[in-house]
Amino acid sequence: MLEVLDAAAVRRWGRASLAGLGLAREEIDALNVYPVPDGDTGTNLFLTLEAAVEEMGHGGPRPMLAYRDDVEEASDDPGQRQAELARTAKAMAHGALMGARGNSGVIVSQMLRGMAEVLAGSGQTADQSAAETLRRALARASELGYAAVAQPAEGTVLTVMRAAAEAASAVPGDDLAAVARTAAEAAREALARTPDQLEALRRAGVVDAGGRGLVVVLDALVTTVTGAPPPPMPRAARPHKPPPPAADALTPDGPSYEVMYLLRAEEEAIPTLRTSLLPLGDSLLVVGGEELWNVHVHVDDVGAAIEAGIEAGRPFRIQVTHFRDQVARQRAAHPEGAERAVVALAGGGGLADLLRESGAVVVQGAGGLRPATREILDGIRMAGTPEVVVLPHDKDSVPSAEAAAEQARADGLRVQVLPTRASVQVLAALAVHDPERRFDDDVVSMTAAARATRYGGVTTAVREALTTAGVCHPGDQLGVVSGDIAVIGSDLNQVAVEVLNRLLSGGGELVTVVTGAEAPPGLVELVLAHLRDAYPESDTAVYTGGQRHYPLLFGVE
Numbered sequence: 001m002l003e004v005l006d007a008a009a010v011r012r013w014g015r016a017s018l019a020g021l022g023l024a025r026e027e028i029d030a031l032n033v034y035p036v037p038d039g040d041t042g043t044n045l046f047l048t049l050e051a052a053v054e055e056m057g058h059g060g061p062r063p064m065l066a067y068r069d070d071v072e073e074a075s076d077d078p079g080q081r082q083a084e085l086a087r088t089a090k091a092m093a094h095g096a097l098m099g100a101r102g103n104s105g106v107i108v109s110q111m112l113r114g115m116a117e118v119l120a121g122s123g124q125t126a127d128q129s130a131a132e133t134l135r136r137a138l139a140r141a142s143e144l145g146y147a148a149v150a151q152p153a154e155g156t157v158l159t160v161m162r163a164a165a166e167a168a169s170a171v172p173g174d175d176l177a178a179v180a181r182t183a184a185e186a187a188r189e190a191l192a193r194t195p196d197q198l199e200a201l202r203r204a205g206v207v208d209a210g211g212r213g214l215v216v217v218l219d220a221l222v223t224t225v226t227g228a229p230p231p232p233m234p235r236a237a238r239p240h241k242p243p244p245p246a247a248d249a250l251t252p253d254g255p256s257y258e259v260m261y262l263l264r265a266e267e268e269a270i271p272t273l274r275t276s277l278l279p280l281g282d283s284l285l286v287v288g289g290e291e292l293w294n295v296h297v298h299v300d301d302v303g304a305a306i307e308a309g310i311e312a313g314r315p316f317r318i319q320v321t322h323f324r325d326q327v328a329r330q331r332a333a334h335p336e337g338a339e340r341a342v343v344a345l346a347g348g349g350g351l352a353d354l355l356r357e358s359g360a361v362v363v364q365g366a367g368g369l370r371p372a373t374r375e376i377l378d379g380i381r382m383a384g385t386p387e388v389v390v391l392p393h394d395k396d397s398v399p400s401a402e403a404a405a406e407q408a409r410a411d412g413l414r415v416q417v418l419p420t421r422a423s424v425q426v427l428a429a430l431a432v433h434d435p436e437r438r439f440d441d442d443v444v445s446m447t448a449a450a451r452a453t454r455y456g457g458v459t460t461a462v463r464e465a466l467t468t469a470g471v472c473h474p475g476d477q478l479g480v481v482s483g484d485i486a487v488i489g490s491d492l493n494q495v496a497v498e499v500l501n502r503l504l505s506g507g508g509e510l511v512t513v514v515t516g517a518e519a520p521p522g523l524v525e526l527v528l529a530h531l532r533d534a535y536p537e538s539d540t541a542v543y544t545g546g547q548r549h550y551p552l553l554f555g556v557e
Helices: 007-031 041-056 078-099 102-121 130-148 157-169 176-197 199-204 209-226 267-280 302-312 323-331 349-357 373-383 395-410 423-431 439-451 492-503 523-534
Strands: 257-264 281-289 292-299 314-322 340-345 361-363 387-391 414-417 454-460 465-467 470-472 477-481 484-489 510-515 539-544 552-556
Touching (some): 007 041, 041 078, 041 102, 041 209, 041 373, 041 395, 078 102, 078 292, 102 130, 130 157, 130 176, 130 281, 157 209, 257 302, 267 281, 340 373, 349 423, 349 510, 361 373, 373 395, 387 423, 387 439, 423 439, 423 510, 423 552, 454 492, 465 484, 470 484, 477 492, 484 492, 510 523, 523 539, 523 552
Parallel strands (some): 340 387, 510 539
Antiparallel strands (some): 257 292, 257 314, 454 552, 477 484, 510 552
16 A cells, blocks of 8 residues: 555556556447547557656566566655656656647646646655645646647546546545545546536447546556555446447548647747637647647648648647548458468567568567567558568567557558467467468467467566465566466476476477576476476477576477
8 A cells, every 4th residue: 555656656557557558448449439439549548658658667568477567666865756756757748748649648648747747846745645646636637638628528538537636635634545546436437427418428328438548547546556456347337339430420520630740839839829720620639838749639621730830830740640531441341362461579589580480570679678559560560461460479468469450450451469478379379370361260270379378487586476376575486377476486497397297287299498588507408308207298399589587488289
């Protein structure tokens, strides 16, 4: 249970928000009917939070399992702690501003900016508790959210944020957890009421997509503060996926284009910019500060929207989306038998070489970390084929891969992300890939091969944690089976043998052993000797993977 919101807590909150949005992304996309039914709110919010998390540091792509999380020790000096909190909060706000996507992404980035202002400006002092800081941060987030929107509408993410802030302000005392819980509960209740406030939501039978995303972020805050998982959504707030819109459903009642750009301009130029953009369309948002702004507007006259930015300052990263084309691409049928590529994620240099030799386009994150969405999207586009199969290398890469696939589908590509949760499953899926098959048949075959591969590995604990095998302590050797801690021991050799015994308890024809960068001398030889003696009927393949954190990875087919 946290008593303060320090830099480490803010980073953990960002990571938890990103993970939650990854899980809820498709659900939120399905809710997206307002202001434009373009089905991308969940994806946009995920990309916005991903940019914020990456800028904060410690939170870009994580190692494979949660117990490998970084150990973050706060300074004993209050001044240093506040300075680190200020840097982290400002990085969160700047990253969200630079990476904001879509209407809801821009609004949420401004809300994060409001919270960051309070955290960076005051923190928790002898005169102000963490609970009061959070109350003020939520209030400022709501204030800046409404200020960002030229024509605010109720029944949206703005309403949900205001309800959270107002409820938090009424919580007495210095209980940080009580403030966080109350805000999240009020947001969830406000979300359930959004169909009564907005006709487009009532007709579609859904809650507001942006509001649903904000609930995920506030639930992540509760989890960060209390350690407790969020409660299930109330039945009234659960989505009912509407039918997809017709390709021409977007133009009669509103503008045809979404225009977004970043703008370097003096603050004095912004009121004039808003005045110029407001008559051109709707969903106008101009957010930011300190001479850097994110501009978002729906218009019919793209040129006029960009010219207004040029008159105000220097626009860059200009993005124009034609809603009609976007929906048509989402609905279009793709021809069977088109040229196909496989994009595979790799956790080490040896694995990357092996996957390339097998014909895959390989994506590796910088510094051996998990690839970000933009890196996976670059890999999909680099493949240069109309059909792409994406193979994540761990379960936490799946949300980023799905978000990248959604963006690629908007470009007209046919992309399928397979549920591969370990590098050995990637190898198994790639081994049965056949580009001559129909797309769906190839996906089914690769998925079946991956699922038929049991996986595990060995690693070292870096902090104390409660696992399914009991409590582990720093330095303990951990055996992982199908993503869970199954063995805790002091001897890496013994743990590796026990993991293999558990993986092979149901039999196995082929055992794949992938060596990591931290594999000590003699470990592989001991494992191979055990396999020869105990399981002579199984074939063994050994590959040099070079992955971090895991001296050995195992796959059993």
